[in-house]
Amino acid sequence: MIITSKNNEAFKYFKKLKNKKYREEDRLFMVEKSVAIEEAKDYKPEYILLSETSYNEKKFEDIISGFDEDRIYIFQDNLFKKISDAVSPQGIIGYYKYLDRDFDRDSGKYLYLDDVREPGNLGGMIRSADAFGLDGIILSLNCCDLYNPKTVRASMSSIFRLPIYKMSREKLVSLGFNLISTSINRSLSIRDYNFKDRDIVIIGNEAKGVSDFLMENSNMSINIPISSKVDSLNANVAASIIIYEMTK
Amino acid sequence: MIITSKNNEAFKYFKKLKNKKYREEDRLFMVEKSVAIEEAKDYKPEYILLSETSYNEKKFEDIISGFDEDRIYIFQDNLFKKISDAVSPQGIIGYYKYLDRDFDRDSGKYLYLDDVREPGNLGGMIRSADAFGLDGIILSLNCCDLYNPKTVRASMSSIFRLPIYKMSREKLVSLGFNLISTSINRSLSIRDYNFKDRDIVIIGNEAKGVSDFLMENSNMSINIPISSKVDSLNANVAASIIIYEMTK
Known part of the structure; x- marks a missing residue:
């Protein structure tokens, strides 16, 4: 035995x-x-x-x-x-x-993770999205593995509850939702934007940010205003603050 | 050589x-x-x-x-x-x-970390506090080591810029600032509170939360409203959202 x-x-x-x-x-x-x-x-x-x-x-x-x-x-x-x-x-x-789902929604608010590579960040974002009641997270095709044990661990049990999808950038654009890229330059402060139904916020890769393709194909751009002395926020923290604002 | x-x-x-x-x-x-x-x-x-x-x-x-x-x-x-x-x-x-400072302020907004034990969390909170322009972070006497290489690494260079103090719980209470504990029960949603000068928000230990002593000695209590299905937010994420709201 x-x-x-x-x-x-x-x-x-x-x-x-x-x-x-x-x-x-x-x-x-x-x-x-x-x-x-x-x-x-x-x-x-x-x-x-x-x-x-x-x-x-x-x-x-x-x-x-x-x-x-x-x-x-x-x-x-x-x-x-x-x-x-x-x-x-x-x-x-x-x-x-595996918990694969097809994306068949025409309403709701989502994050699109544009090649987020660090399993701890991905798991943390899933946990925050579930905690704040976001409608789901969509992964680009080159995100880190959703089923990596580190991702699963960081998500706590939220990986089971939160709808998580996988989709190419091209497919994302074809959905016709309101695509909002995140960028430091020439963009609206997240504090001044009221999120609404059919908003999808694009979170970029930890090192490279949002891809050129999605920058060009997004409808608008937002940022989290921070001190000019600080390079960036931790990726999980930044995404979690965006989720917190999206679900206000 | x-x-x-x-x-x-x-x-x-x-x-x-x-x-x-x-x-x-x-x-x-x-x-x-x-x-x-x-x-x-x-x-x-x-x-x-x-x-x-x-x-x-x-x-x-x-x-x-x-x-x-x-x-x-x-x-x-x-x-x-x-x-x-x-x-x-x-x-x-x-x-x-070492960057030790004596607390000699009678204005500003601060976090008090009540025995936060994980160096990555401490470093991350320092990074977020610096990014959002919080006036400083105060550590309880049993917080993890500020100078642990993991703390320093997670703070990026914010450990140099953000004023960081160390103080006993008793001393904190004696300051006469507005002490706000964080707790899930019987407390005000952070979304409904307007932070003001002389607010100090107390972040609890990762496992035990805010100490009984500071729960009893705080002036009010706030929470970040989350789904009942989710146990908690990541400690760094929770503190960073509080800092984001405090510096609005």
Whole structure:
């Protein structure tokens, strides 16, 4: 019942899922925070893994009760550590199906992330968007991986609740929503703009900002006014303040 | 001229300064981002260290030009790495005197950080406060170390520009400013409060929130309204939104 060998097929399988290539093939991502697994209880995991210690201590009885036993795997602690992505594993991992959605809305307020590359920033923006009730986040095709364990961790369980879409820049423009780029120059202060339905604010890449293509194709441009001595705000902070204003 | 031995006294000295104990004794902290060192040019470092490579490539000529040669040390790359705290060292480190200030203001708007423990959060709050022109940040006695390299890094160069003070909770109460705690329950939405001169907003510890002592001794309480499904905002994001509202 407790898996103790590195040659075990289940061990090999779950260890491979840490790798993006295999994660994409099977379209499964991992959640390691027990709080997030509990909060996401409307989403049934495909598998639950427990460490030997957490199993023996019955630490997660509430989570696994009623869950199909064939889909629970228990690993010796040292093997569990190799499957886990956490620095200090909590002793539980849930594996969930990818949450892909097609964009079929013709109202609402959204962020479009134009190649945001840092998983902690992406996860943080998802958490803030969910907290403030934004209608969703749309990712450009070259954003960092939504299902990277760091993204999932930073989102808390908001990755399950917030509608998240993926879309090319060209497709975004073709939607006909009001596209608002973010830029420091020649733009309106966010403090002077009243956000409305069908606004989509474009958040740029951490280093390069909004792409030229979307700068040219946006309907207007806004900025968060800051001291001229300060180069920029942290990307997650800037996006979260914009979300806070959008949902006023 | 280029230090190549682990037995060199300068090597031993600078390596020790990574340790908080020795940093406190000599009251010197390190800055590793060349951008931050450039931006902080009103503050003269006590020492500048270069890696052999950055010295040979003359990467930081602008920064060291005019700087007292006796206070520049050049280390072989592998020794430099041991002195550095960065994952990918840029090849320069500036050592600066502690920036302690006494609180002698009777006007302005401030944050009081009530045992904020995470260096990245503290550094991020300093960056946002500087960006939005808050009058300063006051640290409780058990906040994480202001001079931790992670705090310094996250603050960018804002640690030099923003007035930062340290003060006990009792002293804070004795100032007679308008103390505003942050709490989810029975409090006013931040969207409905107009911040004014002599407001000090208290940001709680990441896990425990605002201390009972300051809850009891504050004049009022505010919250950032969020979805009931979301546990909390990221601490840096929450503090940054409060700063954004305070400086409106």
